[in-house]
Amino acid sequence: MAFTRATGKHRGASRLARRSVGIAGVAALATTGVVGTLASPALAADTDNRSSEDTGLTQVIADESIADQINAQAAAQEQEAAEAEARAKVRAEAKRKAEARAQEIREAKERAAREAERRRLASFNLPVAGSYVSTGYKTGGSLWSSGSHSGVDFHAAYGSSVVSVGSGTVVEAGWGGAYGNNIVIRMNDGTYTQYGHLSSIGVYVGQSVEPGQQIGVSGSTGNSTGPHLHFEARATAEYGSDINPVAYLRARGVSL
Numbered sequence: 718m719a720f721t722r723a724t725g726k727h728r729g730a731s732r733l734a735r736r737s738v739g740i741a742g743v744a745a746l747a748t749t750g751v752v753g754t755l756a757s758p759a760l761a762a763d764t765d766n767r768s769s770e771d772t773g774l775t776q777v778i779a780d781e782s783i784a785d786q787i788n789a790q791a792a793a794q795e796q797e798a799a800e801a802e803a804r805a806k807v808r809a810e811a812k813r814k815a816e817a818r819a820q821e822i823r824e825a826k827e828r829a830a831r832e833a834e835r836r837r838l839a840s841f842n843l844p845v846a847g848s849y850v851s852t853g854y855k856t857g858g859s860l861w862s863s864g865s866h867s868g869v870d871f872h873a874a875y876g877s878s879v880v881s882v883g884s885g886t887v888v889e890a891g892w893g894g895a896y897g898n899n900i901v902i903r904m905n906d907g908t909y910t911q912y913g914h915l916s917s918i919g920v921y922v923g924q925s926v927e928p929g930q931q932i933g934v935s936g937s938t939g940n941s942t943g944p945h946l947h948f949e950a951r952a953t954a955e956y957g958s959d960i961n962p963v964a965y966l967r968a969r970g971v972s973l
Contacts, residue, residue, distance in 0.1 A: 838905075840928050841883045841969035844912060844948050845873045845935065850973065851945060854961050867959045868911065868949030873935035875944040879912055881926040882966065888954055890918050896947060897939025900932055901954055908965070909954050913947035914938050 852870035873879070885904040893899035896913035900920060903909055916936025926932060937944045950965035952958040966973060 838884045838927060841966060841971050842880070842929055843871070843966070843971060843973060844879055844882050844910075845871045845877055845946055846880070848872050848877075848946075850963065854963060867956070868913075868947050869962045871946040871948055873944060873946045875916065875936060877935040877944075877946075878931050879915060879933045879935050879946055880929050880931050882910055882948075882971070883928050883969070885910070885926055887920045887922050887924045887926060887932075890920055890922050893939065895940035897941060898933070898936070899939075899947075902926060902932075903954065908960075909951040909958075911947070911949040911951065913949075914941045914945060916944075 848871040850869045851872045852866060854866060854869050856866040881902055883904050883906075885902040887900060888903050888909070889899070889901035891898070893913060896911070898915040898918050899911060899913040900915065900918060901909055901911050912933060914935070914937055915933040916938065917934045918932070919934070920926060920932045935944055935946050941947075948962055950960050950962040952960060963973060
């Protein structure tokens with residue numbers, strides 16, 4: 718039996734035609750959303766990835782915020798330490814200045830004390846406090862072997878305190894003939910002073926004395942008519958080198 722090749726609309730589709738139809742079908746499915754449905758797992762995966770990435774970014778921001786807080790705290794601590802150090806330096810400087818000022822005050826007081834002591838040691842005073850001259854210098858008469866008074870007599874009751882008129886060193890302390898118990902002092906300015914007719918002597922040769930220091934007690938020993946103090950000022954330690962005692966004391970600031 719002979720077969721006739723099918724033609725017309727009843728002919729079977731070729732492979733190429735079937736492929737075309739398949740492609741068209743996929744397009745149609747995509748249009749209707751089927752392909753979109755099939756693609757949803759991939760989109761979900763993308764969404765999950767973005768969520769994961771978002772979570773990581775949030776963590777980074779949180780870490781950076783904590784780091785900023787730590788840095789701020791560290792900066793605050795450093796600032797506080799710097800301020801504390803600055804305050805300590807200010808206190809130390811104030812203390813140094815206070816100590817320096819205190820040292821200056823001490824040194825000023827010490828200088829003032831030394832100056833006061835220097836002036837005191839350089840000062841002169843009466844040999845008998847509150848006394849006066851009862852017999853003047855160069856007064857003439859037979860009472861003196863030279864014919865005149867080589868010093869002055871200061872009024873002094875028996876037992877009155879006799880002091881050095883200034884600073885010096887004792888060069889004689891003992892019996893002096895007509896002067897009785899007497900003391901001779903070499904003053905620091907190179908002159909000499911003599912104290913005669915003493916009832917007692919309270920210093921020794923070589924001893925340093927200061928202004929107003931007691932050296933003996935008044936009396937009436939030697940060539941004397943009654944208790945008093947014979948006082949002389951001399952250019953040397955020897956008799957005959959006498960100078961006016963009143964002028965001598967006045968030149969050194971003593972009022973009499």
